[in-house]
Amino acid sequence: MxxxxxxxxxVDFSPCSKAALRWAVENLVRNGDHLIVVNVQKEGHYQEGVTQLWEATGSPFIPLSELSDSGIAKKYGVKLDAETLDILTTVARQKEVIVVLKIYWGDAREKICEAIDSIPLSCLIIGNRGLGKLKRVLxxxxxxxxxxNGTCPVTVVKSTDHAS
Structure with missing residues (x-):
């Protein structure tokens, strides 16, 4: 391992998931690691052909060099913002990390747990939106x-930035 x-x-590109990404890059990722960005999209926001090809297994690994390509964004229904791309590009360059994106479609809870097993991941970092008790229950x-439910070590990064 x-x-x-x-x-x-x-990563869902929210402020709390970006905080989790920054925390992982600053505190966990080491030279030579593979950094797998796992994104889950709601069903129905991607090109028709993708449904049949990757609904069960998720997208193929998308390398960092292709993440700013508008064709990739349209094909998979995801668009990385400049801040996330900057974090990923910097860690890839400074720590010689291989960065790839893997996209799933469906329920985030189930698909993230699936990703842990199917990739397989050594560990997972996830942000916490800081939902109140009532919203968390609902x-x-x-x-x-x-x-x-995850089968690898999971670190939850609490975001203190609720303004964004």
């Missing part, structure tokens, strides 16, 4: 679910 660490970060907490 040490020679080929696959560090996963669940909506369910993705991070709580993944902590309780």
């Amino acid at each position: 040490e020679a080929d660490r696959r560090v996963g970060v669940a 909506l369910g907490s993705v991070s709580s679910y993944v902590v309780n």
Whole structure:
């Protein structure tokens, strides 16, 4: 595991997921690691052909060099913002980390747990939106679910930035 660490970060491009990505890059990712950015899209926001090809297994690994391509964004229904791309590009250059994006479609709780097993990930970092007790009961907490059901070590990064 040490020679080929696959560090996963669940990212939905919200402020709390960017905080989790920054935390992973600053505190966990080491030279030579694979940084796997796991993104889960709601069903129905991608080109028709993608549904049949990758609905069960998720997208193929998308390398960092292709993440700013508008064709990739349209094909998979995801667009990385400049801040996230900057974080990923910097860590790839400074720590010689291989960065790839893997996209799933469906329920975030289930698909992130699937990613842990199918990739497989050595560990996973996920942000916490800081939902209040009532919203957490009604909506369910993705991070709580993944902590309780994931098969690898999971670190939850609490975001203190609720202004964004």
